[in-house]
Amino acid sequence: xxxxxxxxxxxxxxxxxxxxxxxxxxxxxxxxxxxxxxxxxxxxxxxxxxxxxxxxxxxxxxxxxxxxxxxxxxxxxxxxxxxxxxxxxxxxxxxxxxxxxxxxxxxxxxxxxxxxxxxxxxxxxxxxxxxxxxxxxxxxxxxxxxxxxxxxxxxxxxxxxxxxxxxxxxxxxxxxxxxxxxxxxxxxxxxxxxxxxxxxxxxxxxxxxxxxxxxxxxxxxxxxxxxxxxxxxxxxxxxxxxxxxxxxxxxxxxxxxxxxxxxxxxxxxxxxxxxxxxxxxxxxxxxxxxxxxxxxxxxxxxxxxxxxxxxxxxxxxxxxxxxxxxxxxxxxxxxxxxxxxxxxxxxxxxxxxxxxxxxxxxxxxxxxxxxxxxxxxxxxxxxxxxxxxxxxxxxxxxxxxxxxxxxxxxxxxxxxxxxxxxxxxxxxxxxxxxxxxxxxxxxxxxxxxxxxxxxxxxxxxxxxxxxxxxxxxxx
Ligand code: BGP
Numbered sequence: 001x002x003x004x005x006x007x008x009x010x011x012x013x014x015x016x017x018x019x020x021x022x023x024x025x026x027x028x029x030x031x032x033x034x035x036x037x038x039x040x041x042x043x044x045x046x047x048x049x050x051x052x053x054x055x056x057x058x059x060x061x062x063x064x065x066x067x068x069x070x071x072x073x074x075x076x077x078x079x080x081x082x083x084x085x086x087x088x089x090x091x092x093x094x095x096x097x098x099x100x101x102x103x104x105x106x107x108x109x110x111x112x113x114x115x116x117x118x119x120x121x122x123x124x125x126x127x128x129x130x131x132x133x134x135x136x137x138x139x140x141x142x143x144x145x146x147x148x149x150x151x152x153x154x155x156x157x158x159x160x161x162x163x164x165x166x167x168x169x170x171x172x173x174x175x176x177x178x179x180x181x182x183x184x185x186x187x188x189x190x191x192x193x194x195x196x197x198x199x200x201x202x203x204x205x206x207x208x209x210x211x212x213x214x215x216x217x218x219x220x221x222x223x224x225x226x227x228x229x230x231x232x233x234x235x236x237x238x239x240x241x242x243x244x245x246x247x248x249x250x251x252x253x254x255x256x257x258x259x260x261x262x263x264x265x266x267x268x269x270x271x272x273x274x275x276x277x278x279x280x281x282x283x284x285x286x287x288x289x290x291x292x293x294x295x296x297x298x299x300x301x302x303x304x305x306x307x308x309x310x311x312x313x314x315x316x317x318x319x320x321x322x323x324x325x326x327x328x329x330x331x332x333x334x335x336x337x338x339x340x341x342x343x344x345x346x347x348x349x350x351x352x353x354x355x356x357x358x359x360x361x362x363x364x365x366x367x368x369x370x371x372x373x374x375x376x377x378x379x380x381x382x383x384x385x386x387x388x389x390x391x392x393x394x395x396x397x398x399x400x401x402x403x404x405x406x407x408x409x410x411x412x413x414x415x416x417x418x419x420x421x422x423x424x425x426x427x428x429x430x431x432x433x434x435x436x437x438x439x440x441x442x443x444x445x446x447x448x449x450x451x452x453x454x455x456x457x458x459x460x461x462x463x464x465x466x467x468x469x470x471x472x473x474x475x
Contacts, residue, residue, distance in 0.1 A: 079096070
């Protein structure tokens with residue numbers, strides 16, 4: 001029988017902008033998504049989202065009722081410091097203190113992310129993570145959070161998915177400022193985010209607070225599509241860019257020779273440069289020995305082949321299967337592996353990629369302390385029939401990824417918890433509201449919540465610790 005230890009956490013994740021709504025209430029300032037999603041070209045925005053700002057008590061109680069041990073939420077920087085810098089907004093502080101109190105009263109452990117894609121608009125306009133001043137502003141904001149919530153929060157995450165941020169901003173172009181194919185900018189911004197993360201870890205440890213701190217990375221395995229040297233090189237380059245670069249920074253505290261070689265090749269091909277200082281490298285190395293955990297977000301893996309044409313990326317933001325393209329000049333092209341199923345948004349469903357990534361961290365970064373899988377789940381256009389949502393495909397997806405985690409634990413990887421994305425249906429940054437992930441279905445007209453079949457399955461899993469097949473649940 002496949003079972004999880006009693007100390008393995010079963011959690012569920014959300015993020016501020018995607019769930020809270022109430023974007024102009026109680027002194028909150030705008031983040032860059034507020035402006036971007038109000039342009040004429042946008043068909044959705046986060047003004048109300050899942051209304052967590054007003055429903056948090058109900059959501060936390062419902063989480064508890066369904067056996068969820070922990071919830072991962074993020075703090076909106078602009079609720080605490082409306083302009084990103086300057087005076088503290090007490091109403092914003094009070095909101096999160098109330099949320100954390102509710103968590104405590106229900107025995108639900110909060111894991112709290114400081115930056116989940118939502119840089120304050122004024123700082124975004126000054127260059128966001130490309131501007132090294134942002135590092136200091138972020139450290140200042142983190143300090144305020146540690147002072148205000150350090151007594152309530154014992155699990156901190158500095159930044160969510162630096163790669164998704166910089167790829168979205170400078171490579172894919174579906175995040176503001178919507179620049180495409182500028183890989184050197186992505187590299188510089190990612191280095192700056194690693195430094196910001198490191199400085200916040202070092203600050204947290206200097207403050208001697210009683211808790212743990214880590215970072216969350218999206219880590220998707222990259223496989224060569226054939227045995228050819230060219231395809232292997234393409235997979236290696238995408239892996240360096242998206243995975244090894246950030247893993248080196250947070251777990252080794254320095255960039256390995258291979259990482260520097262690959263990144264330098266990529267940057268020089270664009271006749272560009274990047275800036276790294278000794279002081280920044282010292283921060284990385286100090287933080288790498290102090291970080292308590294790695295958060296790993298995993299949804300998909302990619303199969304890559306050599307590519308010599310011009311860069312061309314087409315984002316599938318509608319769920320119309322087969323419409324995405326990802327080809328980067330000088331790096332490689334993602335191709336469909338016919339043996340691997342994909343979601344309606346063309347994300348390859350490949351649990352083995354999670355197992356491989358977990359093993360790789362253990363082998364290549366043996367100093368890591370522990371891992372939480374901080375996001376995993378299936379985006380799907382759920383249909384509600386008579387208030388019932390029979391999301392068997394999601395249960396299968398989660399089941400198969402949890403089985404991969406159990407295998408990795410058996411192989412000696414220290415994985416201590418799993419957070420399904422997401423607790424309830426939330427806004428999807430570049431897809432709107434029809435890409436649903438939640439355990440709880442949200443009727444976005446009424447804000448009513450309805451537990452999906454997956455919620456009942458997850459409850460049974462959390463209470464029994466036994467990984468049963470999708471069909472094995474009362475519904
Ligand atoms: C991760 C983000 C989440 C969430 C999830 C699903 O990258 O950390 O915020 O959005 O992906 O992504 P999407 O909504 O694009 O399907």
